[in-house]
Amino acid sequence: MVIWTRNPLMFPQILPMDPIAITSGSEAHPPAIVTVTGIVTVALALGVMTGLWLLVEYTRLGRGMRAVAENPRVATLMGVNPNAIITLTLAVGGIFAALAGVMMASNYGNASFSMGFLPGIKAFTAAVLGGIGNIRGAMFGGILLGIIEALGAGYLGELTHGVFGSNYQDVFAFMVLILVLVFRPAGLLGERVAHRA
Numbered sequence: 001m002v003i004w005t006r007n008p009l010m011f012p013q014i015l016p017m018d019p020i021a022i023t024s025g026s027e028a029h030p031p032a033i034v035t036v037t038g039i040v041t042v043a044l045a046l047g048v049m050t051g052l053w054l055l056v057e058y059t060r061l062g063r064g065m066r067a068v069a070e071n072p073r074v075a076t077l078m079g080v081n082p083n084a085i086i087t088l089t090l091a092v093g094g095i096f097a098a099l100a101g102v103m104m105a106s107n108y109g110n111a112s113f114s115m116g117f118l119p120g121i122k123a124f125t126a127a128v129l130g131g132i133g134n135i136r137g138a139m140f141g142g143i144l145l146g147i148i149e150a151l152g153a154g155y156l157g158e159l160t161h162g163v164f165g166s167n168y169q170d171v172f173a174f175m176v177l178i179l180v181l182v183f184r185p186a187g188l189l190g191e192r193v194a195h196r197a
Helices: 036-058 060-070 072-077 082-108 117-130 135-159 166-183
Strands: none
Touching: 036 060, 036 082, 036 135, 060 072, 060 082, 072 082, 117 135, 117 166, 135 166
């Protein structure tokens, strides 16, 4: 905020924003449209999620991450440097956050200092919904949360004849977070627990 000011800044258009109709519309229902930026964002998200899962499950860094998350002291005895693993984990998270910020800014056409606050809360909600400590659960929770928000806002708009709708989309994320924390704190897929041999 100090460097870029509080005002939103225009973000350069990386990909074309021309709408592409994926369904034919009618008078009652307009056509469903998508943009190249939307398609690239979804493809990139799937690629990044798959890459993250492969990184955590099948690489030395991933084993170190899991070991440090399980028990940093014992991981140190096994030759893992917890400080290095934590630093690399934060670096990977920062790279993914920067990539998400670029895609989000290119989709909306502007960037601001607080643009990551609401997506951060939604990411936490998705992780809680799927199960903290379970990567596949967090991915599943993110997809499910997106569907709940989209359908919830759409149906709310239909029921109220447009009075409420997409402006209240974010409310569903908070409702899901509250319901999951009250009724299923471990998440839908449960917390991942390491089993001893």
